[in-house]
Amino acid sequence: MGRTIRLALVQMRCRADTAANLETALQRIADAASAGADLVCLPELFRTPYFCQREEEAAFELAEPIPGETSEALAKAARSAGVSVLGSVFERRAPGLYHNSALVLTPDGATAAHYRKMHIPDDPLYYEKFYFTPGDLGCPVASTPAGRVGPLVCWDQWFPEAARLSALGGAELLIYPTAIAWETGARPEGEAAEHDAWETVQRGHAIANGVFVAAVNRVGEEDALTFWGQSFVADPFGRVLARAASDREELLIVDCDLGEVESVRRGWPFLRDRRIDAYGDLERRYRE
Amino acid sequence: MGRTIRLALVQMRCRADTAANLETALQRIADAASAGADLVCLPELFRTPYFCQREEEAAFELAEPIPGETSEALAKAARSAGVSVLGSVFERRAPGLYHNSALVLTPDGATAAHYRKMHIPDDPLYYEKFYFTPGDLGCPVASTPAGRVGPLVCWDQWFPEAARLSALGGAELLIYPTAIAWETGARPEGEAAEHDAWETVQRGHAIANGVFVAAVNRVGEEDALTFWGQSFVADPFGRVLARAASDREELLIVDCDLGEVESVRRGWPFLRDRRIDAYGDLERRYRE
Numbered sequence: 001m002g003r004t005i006r007l008a009l010v011q012m013r014c015r016a017d018t019a020a021n022l023e024t025a026l027q028r029i030a031d032a033a034s035a036g037a038d039l040v041c042l043p044e045l046f047r048t049p050y051f052c053q054r055e056e057e058a059a060f061e062l063a064e065p066i067p068g069e070t071s072e073a074l075a076k077a078a079r080s081a082g083v084s085v086l087g088s089v090f091e092r093r094a095p096g097l098y099h100n101s102a103l104v105l106t107p108d109g110a111t112a113a114h115y116r117k118m119h120i121p122d123d124p125l126y127y128e129k130f131y132f133t134p135g136d137l138g139c140p141v142a143s144t145p146a147g148r149v150g151p152l153v154c155w156d157q158w159f160p161e162a163a164r165l166s167a168l169g170g171a172e173l174l175i176y177p178t179a180i181a182w183e184t185g186a187r188p189e190g191e192a193a194e195h196d197a198w199e200t201v202q203r204g205h206a207i208a209n210g211v212f213v214a215a216v217n218r219v220g221e222e223d224a225l226t227f228w229g230q231s232f233v234a235d236p237f238g239r240v241l242a243r244a245a246s247d248r249e250e251l252l253i254v255d256c257d258l259g260e261v262e263s264v265r266r267g268w269p270f271l272r273d274r275r276i277d278a279y280g281d282l283e284r285r286y287r288e
Numbered sequence: 289m290g291r292t293i294r295l296a297l298v299q300m301r302c303r304a305d306t307a308a309n310l311e312t313a314l315q316r317i318a319d320a321a322s323a324g325a326d327l328v329c330l331p332e333l334f335r336t337p338y339f340c341q342r343e344e345e346a347a348f349e350l351a352e353p354i355p356g357e358t359s360e361a362l363a364k365a366a367r368s369a370g371v372s373v374l375g376s377v378f379e380r381r382a383p384g385l386y387h388n389s390a391l392v393l394t395p396d397g398a399t400a401a402h403y404r405k406m407h408i409p410d411d412p413l414y415y416e417k418f419y420f421t422p423g424d425l426g427c428p429v430a431s432t433p434a435g436r437v438g439p440l441v442c443w444d445q446w447f448p449e450a451a452r453l454s455a456l457g458g459a460e461l462l463i464y465p466t467a468i469a470w471e472t473g474a475r476p477e478g479e480a481a482e483h484d485a486w487e488t489v490q491r492g493h494a495i496a497n498g499v500f501v502a503a504v505n506r507v508g509e510e511d512a513l514t515f516w517g518q519s520f521v522a523d524p525f526g527r528v529l530a531r532a533a534s535d536r537e538e539l540l541i542v543d544c545d546l547g548e549v550e551s552v553r554r555g556w557p558f559l560r561d562r563r564i565d566a567y568g569d570l571e572r573r574y575r576e
Contacts, residue, residue: 118563118566121561123555134563138566138569155561158558159562160448160449160451160492160493160496161448161452161562161563161567163448164570165567165570168570168572168573168575169576170574193525196525196527197495197526200488200492200495200526201495204489204491204492204495204496205492207488207489207492208446208447237484237485238484238485238488239484268446270446271573271574273407273408273443274447274449274573275406275407275449276573278406279453279570279571280571281426281453281456282449282456282564282567282571283564285559285564286456286559288457288458
């Protein structure tokens with residue numbers, strides 16, 4: 001059942017110069033293709049600094065339509081490099097209606113999936129509910145030459161529901177463009193616990209669903225946040241196949257044998273035993 | 289918000305002599321109470337060898353009603369020791385209708401929760417679908433002096449849905465009586481990967497739900513299986529607070545500050561952001 005694809009995660013810094021950020025991303029796509037990648041993944045909102053550290057109306061100027069400059073540049077890059085690309089766009093859908101979106105583009109430049117972030121955080125320094133309308137496109141799965149890819153975004157990482165919905169849609173690979181950080185100067189022991197929980201919950205999704213899971217994070221200090229990098233890929237056993245550094249840009253290239261999705265699920269047939277007759281309360285906020 | 293309870297996990301061997309197994313369990317409950325435990329948890333089907341290694345009608349003779357000998361002995365032990373007890377019973381509900389059940393008993397001997405295993409495995413050497421009818425009582429939560437306890441059983445460990453349903457029912461602590469093993473003489477590297485996946489997916493439930501999670505496993509060789517012990521408790525960050533050995537009986541005693549359920553969830557308010565409007569497909573077998 002061997003069916004190995006080469007995955008490339010672009011862990012990058014995102015600077016104030018949005019044109020330069022796009023240039024960097026396009027260069028990394030070309031580099032990854034030269035290294036034989038089949039699918040190249042960019043971090044969340046890679047075109048801009050993480051503007052959600054504050055609530056400022058001016059930041060809506062950074063949004064753009066789909067199709068638009070970023071999506072078209074990525075489609076062109078996919079075509080010219082002959083790879084699939086997973087990119088992230090601050091989507092302007094209508095006046096006053098914006099999404100945190102991800103696109104999966106195939107080597108012919110077509111859009112195989114358009115995802116709008118379903119779970120929106122709101123914490124000090126992550127004021128995303130101000131900017132992003134919760135997605136209304138569910139959890140799509142893209143059919144690509146690099147396999148069936150479920151694009152999800154950052155905060156979705158903590159929600160088993162999103163991973164399960166993608167797996168039920170046929171995803172073999174869940175990919176989370178991410179912008180997750182420590183507060184600069186936070187306590188080191190707290191940092192380690194946060195990072196470990198973040199990686200562990202995602203490894204759990206890989207295991208529970210029998211899929212590959214990848215997260216691609218930005219890196220570097222931006223105002224009060226230090227993005228912690230450590231982009232990684234886990235196999236359907238939840239084993240981390242590769243992990244990038246916490247403090248520098250990296251192009252992480254990992255081979256994934258998608259045949260393992262079926263071989264692991266034959267041993268652990270969780271999809272067989274789900275109690276779909278008894279899950280109605282998952283649609284409730286709370287049971288009391 | 290500090291509210292510390294002392295949890296005791298009884299990692300034990302289960303022998304052919306079912307009376308002796310009960311005697312051992314009752315002794316451990318008394319020992320744990322002497323050590324100040326508030327809640328004592330027994331492994332899955334602790335009264336018997338793991339009979340599911342084969343399909344044999346004679347094994348149904350091991351089943352008993354609830355209330356019945358085991359449940360009454362546990363209730364009496366809870367009363368006399370003044371602790372809450374989580375026990376496991378091979379339940380005979382009606383002729384031809386049997387369940388793999390768990391009971392939570394309070395220090396007054398009352399049954400605070402009756403759970404019937406919802407997810408039933410069927411693998412070589414774990415022929416549970418032959419013996420156990422899938423549960424029809426959902427995922428109950430027991431209110432006890434040791435907190436709000438969600439009893440689940442073994443194979444449920446792999447299902448994020450069960451953990452979530454228990455958390456939505458108010459559980460602060462998920463407890464999984466377990467009988468999980470390596471095939472005796474299996475490859476060591478496979479053993480490590482299986483154990484790690486098992487622990488990781490449960491740590492993921494702790495993180496995704498902001499709850500404590502405990503698994504209490506049997507230990508020792510029985511026919512073709514070597515039960516791997518390693519009973520453990522994880523906090524709402526998914527950190528393993530304590531883990532028993534893989535090869536011997538142990539009474540694992542762990543203090544858990546249930547106040548952490550609220551403090552961790554204030555930092556990671558996943559219950560706030562669940563998309564209950566978009567989870568309908570979780571009740572489908574597959575989406576294509």
